[in-house]
Amino acid sequence: MADEKNDETQEKASSEESSEKASREMSDELDTKAAAEEADAAADEADEAAAEAEAAADDAKDSEHVAERAARDAEYDEDHSESPRVEEATAKAEAAAERAHADRDDAKEAASEAKKDAKAAHDAAAEGDPEAAKAAAAEAKAEAARAKADAKDAEDAAEEAIAAMHTADEAKLAHADEDLEPEKRPALYLAQYETPNELVAAAEKVRDAGYESWDCHTPYPMHGLDEAMGLRPTKIGIISFVAGMTGLVTAVLMIQFMNNWDYPINIGGKPVGAGAFPSMVPIMFELTILLTGFGTLFGLLHLARLPRHHHPIFESDRFEAATDDKFFISIEVEDEKFDLDKTRALLESTEPSHLELVEEEIG
């Protein structure tokens, strides 16, 4: 009975063994199958990674082109400008373009590596070597990541190149502006005052300091400024008088010439020559007035040197109030005593509400 039991046991054991083996075999089989599947999956992932790597390499290629174009534009700017800033920016753009190029090469290489690894992973999977397949797939992924990183670098480099190109552009434009913008030089000091009293007090100071080429600007003719500025009386009356007398003489000569010398006409027996004097009076008077008027107008324009539309004082925006409600004193650089610091100090001592140096363009 015991043997039987033993046998039974043995049998049982052997059957257990076999079943164990079978199950082990089965599990081995399962393992192999799973491994193969895993290897396949890994190979697929490796494929995907390789595809991504290739896409990244393509991006890197685009970035490289962009960077190259930016560098070319920057170079163009450099050719057309002498600004050192353009040169600097162009060098930067070129460096970035080179970097983009290197990154693109790296990305390309990484992509081809990734592709190779992916292929190896497939092969390994087909051969039933899952470990190798997995390892190859991991490598492919790593390569793909590198390709992506390189592509990203290339993109960054391209961006940098573009930024550098913009800098070059701006630098070039700024330089061009510098070329266009004429040089300026000081033309006059302009001091603003709020009340007639302040203006007159300041004018007296400037007068006493001995300036000649200076002026007060008011919205209306102000009393007391003639003395405060130390102006001599105007001579316009002389011009008017001379013009008026010219008119008077013209009238006498014209009437005598036309009605007496050139073509005497007897009208109603009235006398010609000196006897016609009473009838000449109205026209003598009118021509005197007419020529006095013209003499005064042109005398005024001559003495004031008007019309003059380009005076540097118009460069000041604040000066627009001179025809509204503010009072100004201007001292021009033409004055012998003009000195950037001393004149400023003098005007500041008069307590103007604003003081500015007005510049004019040269040329």
Place this chain on the structure above:
Amino acid sequence: MSAHAPIHEIGERHMLPEGTTFNDVTETVARITETKAPRGWWILFFPSLGLLGLMVACIGYLVTMGVGVWGNNAPAYWAWDITNFVWWIGIGHAGTLISAILFLFRQNWRTSINRFAEAMTVFAVLCAAIFPALHTGRPWFDYYLFPIPNQMAMWPNFKSPLMWDVFAVNTYLTISVIFWYVGLIPDLATLRDRSKSLLRKRIYGALALGWRGSHRHWQHYERAYLIFAAISTPLVLSVHSVVSFDFATSVIPGWHTTIFPPYFVAGAVFSGFALVLTLMLIVRTVFGLHNLVTIKHLDLMNKFMLATGIMVGYAYAMEFFIAWYSGNPYESWVFFHNRLGFGYLDEQGNWGPLWWSYWAMVSCNVLAPQVFWSKRMRTSIPVMFVVTIFINIGMWFERFVIIVTSLYRDFIPGSWGSFEPTWIDICLYLGTFGLFMTLFLLFVRWIPMIAIAEVKYTLPQAHPTHDDHHEEDHAHAAEAAPAPAE
């Protein structure tokens, strides 16, 4: 400067409301040219433009057909044309009086109305010039009037008062334009400096000649202004005197009187003030200028009209006195029959047929302004508006009476006639209102209609308050300074 301050002891005050700032003046005047025209402006502008078109059409018709389309006839060789000429010229005189004579008399209140009145002078003289230019019959030969060689190889006759008129009116127009423009230069600079758009800046800038308010310029400018005022004063007196010579140097009873020059000048100022006031009342309301053209200004202008109205009334009376006192029957006939109507009757026992025009003249010119003795009337805007229109009508009738009633029934009854205006007489006269008003409305819209710089000049804060003693203060300070050191 105390000379310009109002004398409080005799009741003088500053004309503008207390606290008016320089900027207020700039704003009030300049804004009109910078904002859209008020509706009132358009309401006036389109009819004016229509009347201007009527004038152009009338002139075209007249030039094509000849002056026969007017009602002028024998014996009324001069009629509406010369009436209108004298009337328009007279209108202009107020402008020069206000800008020149009141300037010489230091009447600072003139600054609120002078620009406006000067513009009216220029436009009125332009309107006036149309009539004699057409009355020559062949206006394309009007250059015969000027002393330039022509194909007749003849020179003008300088002994003729009509020739004097050519010189007087042209000089008057030229000087008025120059005076007006010189006064405008600082104000155009103000508009230039306020301009927002480049176009405005360019146009006003060009017209302002680069004016920069420089006191060295103001010094010449003020003297030039004084000279213009000084020459315009005798000029304005001469122009209407010369116009009156057109009549006075003839032998026509009613024209051949020595009172004519002062009588014409007084009448010109009278009618000019009336039209300035009529238009000022409209513009003041349309553009809201009540703070710059105050009731005090209007009051003063009414006093002027009262005074000149009395002068004109005196001249009317004196003409009658001389007509009677001279014992000249022709003179008496013109005044008592042709004008007054009932003094002398003709053989059929009739009054002079145009008696009504004389009475229209007297009631409008002499009676109507008498209401201005009352301060209430002088300061009532509806009253002064009505009275100024009466005066404008009356002054037109004055010229009509002088011209037509002297001509239509003179020495020989066989040559008597009458005068009836034709439609072209009427339309041409109305048309010149179109020219005047169109120019005037464009002026108020685009040019500062009140003299900005001159009004600022009259404000109480405009001039330094201490300049008389300033030098002394300095001297004292210099003396006093070393004292503490001793």
